[in-house]
Amino acid sequence: MNPTKQAKIFDKHAKLYEKRRNKITIDTKLRKKLLANASGNILEVSAGTGTNFPLYRNVTSLTAVDFSPEMVRYAKGAAQEVSYDCTVIQEDVEELMFQENQFDTIVSTLSMCSYPNPDFVLGQMSRWCKPGGQILLFEHGISSNKVAARLQEKLDPLLSERIGCHLDRDIIKLVNNKLKVTKVESHLMGTFHLIWATPYK
Ligand SMILES: C[S@@+](CC[C@H](N)C(=O)[O-])C[C@H]1O[C@@H](n2cnc3c(N)ncnc32)[C@H](O)[C@@H]1O
Numbered sequence: 569m570n571p572t573k574q575a576k577i578f579d580k581h582a583k584l585y586e587k588r589r590n591k592i593t594i595d596t597k598l599r600k601k602l603l604a605n606a607s608g609n610i611l612e613v614s615a616g617t618g619t620n621f622p623l624y625r626n627v628t629s630l631t632a633v634d635f636s637p638e639m640v641r642y643a644k645g646a647a648q649e650v651s652y653d654c655t656v657i658q659e660d661v662e663e664l665m666f667q668e669n670q671f672d673t674i675v676s677t678l679s680m681c682s683y684p685n686p687d688f689v690l691g692q693m694s695r696w697c698k699p700g701g702q703i704l705l706f707e708h709g710i711s712s713n714k715v716a717a718r719l720q721e722k723l724d725p726l727l728s729e730r731i732g733c734h735l736d737r738d739i740i741k742l743v744n745n746k747l748k749v750t751k752v753e754s755h756l757m758g759t760f761h762l763i764w765a766t767p768y769k
Contacts, residue, residue: 608672614679618646712758
């Protein structure tokens with residue numbers, strides 16, 4: 569799907585994300601666990617309305633990126649509510665041009681399902697992250713349960729066009745191909761994963 573069309577789909581969802589932003593939801597505990605040790609100069613890709621912003625504890629600066637103008641509008645509001653330096657940029661993650669080794673920590677929550685080229689984005693994250701830095705991911709993908717996985721595969725062509733997000737990506741395989749994974753925790757029939765990784769450098 570072309571990025572302009574996809575960003576418009578997310579624009580339509582932005583109000584819903586904003587409503588959920590400050591609520592304790594089923595995934596709040598998982599987000600907190602993943603982000604507990606995020607530190608230094610942090611990049612958050614596809615940050616949505618800024619749900620993760622209050623969960624960071626040890627930030628020097630946060631750069632948050634999203635390509636949906638509506639998500640960015642809300643995220644800029646969320647950035648005003650935190651006490652650390654937080655910059656929100658409207659850009660397609662696949663077009664970003666950061667320097668090599670620019671960030672101590674890179675975070676993505678629920679975004680690998682959306683990119684046309686997730687391999688490329690993971691490669692970029694590896695490049696932008698300092699050696700020994702952290703790449704922290706909370707992602708969903710194809711279930712480890714065969715029945716659920718077949719359903720995801722069947723629904724994917726229809727739903728991905730409507731919601732801008734793929735249901736059937738093998739996230740663990742994708743990440744293992746590009747990053748040095750140090751820990752994985754899977755939930756909900758192996759559909760959601762917390763992944764702690766570092767670049768190969
Ligand atoms: C499922 S939402 C997750 C939002 C947020 N990360 C969270 O955890 O609540 C996916 C987000 O990715 C953004 N997104 C998808 N593809 C993108 C791209 N290529 N560049 C920038 N943002 C993108 C969407 O606009 C949306 O805000």
